[in-house]
Amino acid sequence: MTNHFTLRVNGADHDVRDSWLGESLLDVLRDRIGLLGSKGACEQGECGSCSVVIDGELVCSCLVMAASTIGQSITTVEGIATDGAPSDVQRAFVDAGAVQCGFCTPGLIVAVHSLLESDGEPTETEVREALAGNLCRCTGYGRILEAVERVVVERRR
Amino acid sequence: MAVFVATDVESAVQRLDDRPDSVVLAGGTDLMVEVNDGRLRPSPDADVVAVNRVAELRSWRHDSAAATVTIGAAVTYSEMLDEPLATLAPALAEAARTVGSPQIRNAGTLGGNLGTCSPAGDGLPVLAALDASVEIASVAGRRSVAVLDLMKGPKRTTLEPGDLIVSFTLPVVDGWQGYAKVGVRNAMVIAIASTCLVLDRQRQRVGLALGSVGPTVLRVPAAETKFAAALDWRTMTAERDAVQAFGDGAAQTAAPIDDHRSSAEYRRHAIGVLTRRLAARGLDTAGRAA
Numbered sequence A: 001m002t003n004h005f006t007l008r009v010n011g012a013d014h015d016v017r018d019s020w021l022g023e024s025l026l027d028v029l030r031d032r033i034g035l036l037g038s039k040g041a042c043e044q045g046e047c048g049s050c051s052v053v054i055d056g057e058l059v060c061s062c063l064v065m066a067a068s069t070i071g072q073s074i075t076t077v078e079g080i081a082t083d084g085a086p087s088d089v090q091r092a093f094v095d096a097g098a099v100q101c102g103f104c105t106p107g108l109i110v111a112v113h114s115l116l117e118s119d120g121e122p123t124e125t126e127v128r129e130a131l132a133g134n135l136c137r138c139t140g141y142g143r144i145l146e147a148v149e150r151v152v153v154e155r156r157r
Numbered sequence B: 001m002a003v004f005v006a007t008d009v010e011s012a013v014q015r016l017d018d019r020p021d022s023v024v025l026a027g028g029t030d031l032m033v034e035v036n037d038g039r040l041r042p043s044p045d046a047d048v049v050a051v052n053r054v055a056e057l058r059s060w061r062h063d064s065a066a067a068t069v070t071i072g073a074a075v076t077y078s079e080m081l082d083e084p085l086a087t088l089a090p091a092l093a094e095a096a097r098t099v100g101s102p103q104i105r106n107a108g109t110l111g112g113n114l115g116t117c118s119p120a121g122d123g124l125p126v127l128a129a130l131d132a133s134v135e136i137a138s139v140a141g142r143r144s145v146a147v148l149d150l151m152k153g154p155k156r157t158t159l160e161p162g163d164l165i166v167s168f169t170l171p172v173v174d175g176w177q178g179y180a181k182v183g184v185r186n187a188m189v190i191a192i193a194s195t196c197l198v199l200d201r202q203r204q205r206v207g208l209a210l211g212s213v214g215p216t217v218l219r220v221p222a223a224e225t226k227f228a229a230a231l232d233w234r235t236m237t238a239e240r241d242a243v244q245a246f247g248d249g250a251a252q253t254a255a256p257i258d259d260h261r262s263s264a265e266y267r268r269h270a271i272g273v274l275t276r277r278l279a280a281r282g283l284d285t286a287g288r289a290a
């Protein structure tokens, strides 16, 4: 059984025609709409690699029922870069060496943007707490924290 | 069959009544785990009724005359951390802060916590210790039930098909309240043992609720009464022995099991420690304010 609906993703409307009732937003983004930036690793809210912003709130898209987001505004990692140029957070991740295998990176980029929008001067403890839902198996987090710090300093100027 | 995004309580309960196998969806942080695992497939003859855009469920209100705060079932944990709600319901804010991660707190709700009714649900000991009442709506109308009467066992409530949890009403306590939890790390962890303590100075009443150490959240009436009698409510102080006995009483009431997260023995020990720690913290804080 399928259902038809329209989702607003990164400012554009997408018609979703062949999704099954209950399908997660993560699967609809990747398999129906073709936005492959959001990653799926655990599909149970543990890793944060599927993080997106819905109406201003950072959530795990694997735990969102896609059809329940009709009429809401969804931002994925693809919606963060403007005109194809990387954002300051994306650049800082590359510069700080915070990207290794890269699987966690899209989720972290979305999470860091969301954090810095609500608090431009987070302490290290606040950054750690804010990123506690984003697992990285490669970097050991040190370079990720460094990347966030670089953005904070840069934005101060 | 469809996902129905409700915008008011009446249409939500009507939809639940029209299609008896329908399920309520709030933040999805429990429900979608089941769906993704294939353990739950919404029935083809039923609806998914999404309630996280129902204004009444998404808001809270303070009734200062009654000294209560009523929190909508779909208010998220993140919203419980915001002022002024966090000051009106401090133990709830403390519990909310321990839930999952920012992503989970931005979606997860108190209604979903009770709907799932895990003995480890972090919101539930707070509701139990405060003797919260729950407003429930169905096509038959609205009713109010004590939260303790709703929690039946692991993942079991006395809610009937067609029932929608609308809100929780808790007293705004003159005194002290706190929540403490033990887990393997600081973030993203299901409680191995948890406690919520309420010291209600005006009513001279002690409320203690235990999580993760029984089929559902437990209260400890005998130890509560004994500790309330041993407390000097004017100065908010107690003898060391009374605090010790309170912790022992709580640990004895706990009915923990061994599982993959911990042993029964450790859980019982943790309940004693958490209870004494909260009591010491509460008396210290409230005593200083007196």
Ligand SMILES: Cc1cc2nc3c(=O)[nH]c(=O)nc-3n(C[C@H](O)[C@H](O)[C@H](O)COP(=O)(O)OP(=O)(O)OC[C@H]3O[C@@H](n4cnc5c(N)ncnc54)[C@H](O)[C@@H]3O)c2cc1C
Residues within 6 Å of the ligand: A044, A045, A046, B023, B024, B025, B026, B027, B028, B029, B030, B031, B032, B033, B051, B073, B074, B098, B099, B100, B101, B104, B107, B108, B109, B110, B111, B112, B113, B114, B115, B116, B120, B121, B122, B123, B163, B164, B165, B166, B188, B189, B190, B191
């Ligand atoms: C990674 C992760 C970490 C987590 N960590 C914690 C934690 O630390 N502590 C904790 O307590 N929980 C934790 N949880 C579990 C979950 O987040 C909570 O239980 C949360 O409160 C569920 O709320 P929800 O709105 O997401 O519920 P949903 O998943 O939407 O619903 C859960 C159940 O309640 C029912 N329901 C929801 N709202 C209503 C209503 N208004 N009326 C009637 N029935 C309703 C649903 O039908 C469903 O059966 C975690 C979950 C994940 C995925």
Ligand code: FES
Residues within 6 Å of the ligand: A039, A040, A041, A042, A043, A044, A045, A046, A047, A048, A049, A050, A051, A060, A061, A062, A063
């Ligand atoms: S895939 Fe969503 S949190 Fe892991």
Ligand code: FES
Residues within 6 Å of the ligand: A098, A099, A100, A101, A102, A103, A104, A105, A135, A136, A137, A138, A139
């Ligand atoms: S870079 Fe590999 S998981 Fe983070």
